[in-house]
Amino acid sequence: MDDAKVQLREGYHRYTFRKILFIALCIALAIIAAGYAATLGAREIAFFDVYRIIFDHIGGMTYEIGSIGWIDDYVIWNQRLPRILMALVAGAGLAIGGAAMQSLIKNPLADPYTTGISSGAVFGVTVALVLGMSFASSISQYGIVLNAFLLGLAPVGVIVLVSRVNNASPATMILAGIALSYLFRSLSTLLMVSTDADTVAAAYLWQIGTLENASWSGLPLMFCVTAAGSLFLMFTSRQLNILTLGDESAKSLGLNADNYRVLCLVLIAVMTAAVISFTGIIGFIGLVSPHVVRSLIGSDNKYVIPASMAFGAMFLLLADIVARTVIAPSELPVGIIMSFIGGPLFLYIIIRQKREVW
Amino acid sequence: MHLKIDNVEFEYSSVPVLRDICLDVDGAQFVSILGPNGVGKSTLIHCINKILTPSKGIVTIDGNDVKETPLKELAKQVGYVPYTSGDTFPLTVVDTVLMGRHPHSRWKSLDRDLDIVYDTLRLMGIADLAMRPFNELSAGQRQKVMLSRGLVQEPNILLLDEPTSNLDVRHQIEVTKILLDLARKKNITIVMISHDLNIAAKYADNMILMYDGSIFAVGKPYDVLTEDNLRTVYGVDSMIIDDEGRPHVILRDSIEDYEEISRKAKNSGVSVPLADVHVLKSGFSDKIRMKAERKSGI
Numbered sequence: 001m002d003d004a005k006v007q008l009r010e011g012y013h014r015y016t017f018r019k020i021l022f023i024a025l026c027i028a029l030a031i032i033a034a035g036y037a038a039t040l041g042a043r044e045i046a047f048f049d050v051y052r053i054i055f056d057h058i059g060g061m062t063y064e065i066g067s068i069g070w071i072d073d074y075v076i077w078n079q080r081l082p083r084i085l086m087a088l089v090a091g092a093g094l095a096i097g098g099a100a101m102q103s104l105i106k107n108p109l110a111d112p113y114t115t116g117i118s119s120g121a122v123f124g125v126t127v128a129l130v131l132g133m134s135f136a137s138s139i140s141q142y143g144i145v146l147n148a149f150l151l152g153l154a155p156v157g158v159i160v161l162v163s164r165v166n167n168a169s170p171a172t173m174i175l176a177g178i179a180l181s182y183l184f185r186s187l188s189t190l191l192m193v194s195t196d197a198d199t200v201a202a203a204y205l206w207q208i209g210t211l212e213n214a215s216w217s218g219l220p221l222m223f224c225v226t227a228a229g230s231l232f233l234m235f236t237s238r239q240l241n242i243l244t245l246g247d248e249s250a251k252s253l254g255l256n257a258d259n260y261r262v263l264c265l266v267l268i269a270v271m272t273a274a275v276i277s278f279t280g281i282i283g284f285i286g287l288v289s290p291h292v293v294r295s296l297i298g299s300d301n302k303y304v305i306p307a308s309m310a311f312g313a314m315f316l317l318l319a320d321i322v323a324r325t326v327i328a329p330s331e332l333p334v335g336i337i338m339s340f341i342g343g344p345l346f347l348y349i350i351i352r353q354k355r356e357v358w
Numbered sequence: 359m360h361l362k363i364d365n366v367e368f369e370y371s372s373v374p375v376l377r378d379i380c381l382d383v384d385g386a387q388f389v390s391i392l393g394p395n396g397v398g399k400s401t402l403i404h405c406i407n408k409i410l411t412p413s414k415g416i417v418t419i420d421g422n423d424v425k426e427t428p429l430k431e432l433a434k435q436v437g438y439v440p441y442t443s444g445d446t447f448p449l450t451v452v453d454t455v456l457m458g459r460h461p462h463s464r465w466k467s468l469d470r471d472l473d474i475v476y477d478t479l480r481l482m483g484i485a486d487l488a489m490r491p492f493n494e495l496s497a498g499q500r501q502k503v504m505l506s507r508g509l510v511q512e513p514n515i516l517l518l519d520e521p522t523s524n525l526d527v528r529h530q531i532e533v534t535k536i537l538l539d540l541a542r543k544k545n546i547t548i549v550m551i552s553h554d555l556n557i558a559a560k561y562a563d564n565m566i567l568m569y570d571g572s573i574f575a576v577g578k579p580y581d582v583l584t585e586d587n588l589r590t591v592y593g594v595d596s597m598i599i600d601d602e603g604r605p606h607v608i609l610r611d612s613i614e615d616y617e618e619i620s621r622k623a624k625n626s627g628v629s630v631p632l633a634d635v636h637v638l639k640s641g642f643s644d645k646i647r648m649k650a651e652r653k654s655g656i
Contacts, residue, residue: 004476004485005472005476005477008472008488011488012452012472238460239460241457242457248409248438253433254428254429254432298449298450298491299448299449
């Protein structure tokens with residue numbers, strides 16, 4: 001009998017080890033992809049030199065201004081690294097948001113935009129571009145970012161209000177989100193049809209999502225919000241599992257389902273808004289990453305959450321590499337590549353799937 | 359363990375579902391709740407573990423008001439196994455059952471929890487399914503997994519909503535016997551909603567028969583399962599015979615104009631049960647005090 005017990009323990013630990021291995025693999029691939037991405041560009045820097053330059057920089061190495069070392073350091077650190085880091089953080093943030101959202105509302109079709117964040121953010125950007133109005137004092141890059149961030153949070157604010165007044169079920173909350181999406185979308189469209197072609201193009205491009213505008217200035221906020229949100233979701237992944245059992249069972253296991261769900265919805269909204277206000281709406285990654293992960297390591301959120309994060313980071317970076325190389329020297333918005341590669345890949349996973357995971 | 363339900367009422371958007379529920383379950387025992395569909399059995403169970411809050415009255419466990427008890431504390435005392443369970447993103451059997459350990463969870467408790475899970479799976483006879491995905495199991499196996507989840511919670515009171523509805527007869531008897539055994543050995547009070555009158559009659563220490571949102575009859579199987587009671591509550595003609603000291607119901611026919619009769623009965627107030635405290639003593643003692651005197655409704 002004790003043998004059987006030990007067997008179960010060992011079996012379970014092996015099963016867990018495989019999941020951790022998958023996460024480690026994604027992280028390793030992301031690091032390699034990051035090195036490769038840093039070699040792309042006009043100035044040729046070798047793959048292994050990239051890592052050396054980064055380590056030297058972190059180590060506090062300084063170069064004589066104008067020397068080869070200085071130029072390499074400048075190109076890597078100031079031009080290429082911000083974009084790579086932004087791809088990693090954005091990919092991680094959107095994927096984790098999707099994974100959590102799917103469990104929260106028990107729906108495999110959910111993604112981080114399910115609560116209407118994207119339509120609110122688009123409206124914010126359109127207002128900034130078309131009307132020149134912003135929450136920030138000037139219509140610079142920051143005006144757009146701030147508008148996207150604040151108006152992106154508006155739908156989720158309304159959802160929370162509805163749920164407090166109405167004691168709403170998850171389905172009601174999502175429907176409220178959809179209702180608001182239509183409202184914001186119609187307002188954005190109204191603004192867009194009343195302006196010139198260049199502004200429409202700019203507003204439209206923002207909706208596809210690109211990493212072209214990456215810089216060090218946006219990264220700290222994006223990173224901090226994503227890191228804080230991810231840590232919270234990882235530490236409460238057990239609760240997330242319990243929530244998928246349904247509210248009654250969750251309560252009987254000691255989890256206040258309503259409060260936890262609202263808390264997570266708000267958290268995901270802030271994380272997503274912090275990402276997309278810098279990158280635009282990168283679709284698909286939040287929907288697909290958790291599914292890929294589940295098809296490989298099962299549905300336990302304890303591992304789905306960190307694995308989605310690692311996979312999403314790697315996936316968005318790879319998509320960005322393709323976006324930059326496929327018609328080099330010019331480039332495509334990463335959002336297009338994401339959907340273009342992601343669509344068929346997703347289809348393949350669905351068809352190949354033998355075991356039911358959603 | 360002492361569960362006390364005092365004058366509880368509940369309404370869904372001002373439609374009364376439960377009325378005048380008074381019940382006193384004293385000591386570990388196996389209690390079966392019977393009654394036709396829509397009579398408020400599940401609602402009553404949900405009022406005990408705070409999934410629903412009664413609109414009137416108070417539920418206490420060992421003297422502590424359930425309303426004032428934090429959910430996580432309550433989850434250590436009261437387990438619940440629902441009628442169905444969603445499987446949107448299914449886990450393995452072990453992970454599913456492990457969730458029952460949530461109220462007790464601490465850092466670094468995984469190996470101990472795994473042992474508890476294994477013991478429980480073995481008790482239910484499904485240890486071989488441990489690493490299988492939950493959604494690939496048969497309905498009966500799933501039900502045993504859900505029961506295991508309720509058991510690893512190590513509650514003093516286990517509430518079950520038709521836990522054997524998907525099992526074949528042999529497994530129904532087997533699971534019911536396991537539950538009875540648990541009540542005895544681990545001093546757990548098991549409150550189980552059941553539609554199988556005969557299995558309930560064979561194993562339950564006490565029975566609660568519900569009718570129209572109230573408790574209609576309560577006590578030992580022989581006190582509850584009478585031909586008159588079944589006619590009033592379920593609208594069936596039956597014959598009760600004795601089987602090893604327990605009543606056994608043989609169903610004869612459904613009563614044709616039952617709905618009209620029961621409506622008349624309700625209007626004349628005959629079938630409104632007395633709001634009295636029904637005390638259910640532990641199954642080990644035979645002393646049952648029943649204050650509810652009841653004349654047959656029809």
